[in-house]
Amino acid sequence: VQLQASGGGLVQAGGSLRLSCAASGGMFSSYATGWFRQAPGKEREFVAGISVNGITTYYADSVKGRFTISRENAKNTVYLQMNSLKAEDAAVYYCAAGAFRGASGYYYNTRKYDYWGQGTQVTVSS
Numbered sequence: 126v127q128l129q130a131s132g133g134g135l136v137q138a139g140g141s142l143r144l145s146c147a148a149s150g151g152m153f154s155s156y157a158t159g160w161f162r163q164a165p166g167k168e169r170e171f172v173a174g175i176s177v178n179g180i181t182t183y184y185a186d187s188v189k190g191r192f193t194i195s196r197e198n199a200k201n202t203v204y205l206q207m208n209s210l211k212a213e214d215a216a217v218y219y220c221a222a223g224a225f226r227g228a229s230g231y232y233y234n235t236r237k238y239d240y241w242g243q244g245t246q247v248t249v250s251s
Contacts, residue, residue, distance in 0.1 A: 126151035126240045130220045133245030136210055140249075144205040146220030146242055154198035156240075157223050159183075159232055160205045162216035162247075169219070173205060174232030183232045187213075212251045217244040 132144040144160070159174035173194035174183040182194050188207075196203040203220060221238035223231070231237040 126153065126156065126222055128220050128222060128240055128242035130218065130242040130245040133218060133247045135248045135250060138210060138212055138249055138251045140210050141206070141208045142210065142247060144207065144218055144220075144245060144247075146203045146205075148201040148203075148222065151240075153201040153222070155224065157225055157232065158194075158196060158203045159221050159223070159238060160194060160203075160218060161221060161235065162214075162218045163244075164216040167216075169235055171233040171235075172218070175203065177226075181229075183229055207247070210247075210249045212249050215247055215249045217246050219244045 126148055127150045129147045136142050160172040161169050162172050163169040171185050175194045175196050179196045191209045193206040220242040222240045223238040225231045225237050
């Protein structure tokens, strides 16, 4: 499975962006997916995750109420709608897909994901 993330850019604090992650080369609908981010000098951190059927979602506390993850399996695409952006949201955002099921804790663990996109830069100006 190949993942291609897009939609990043420069936005003012308080603004919005919508990231997309398009999958190809595999059964995207059978993979749990997640978004992670990595700021300079920091470790990659979990942002949001979504189950294979799109019913169950998970969010980092820092983005709850501001970000929304969704997926369209018919289009092999997962989205991350980011609202009320803050300076601390600035990072490279990565999408990932994993062939795991069940335990919610798996979504937060980078090692559970099998495939990663190349990342898209989000810059927030204050």
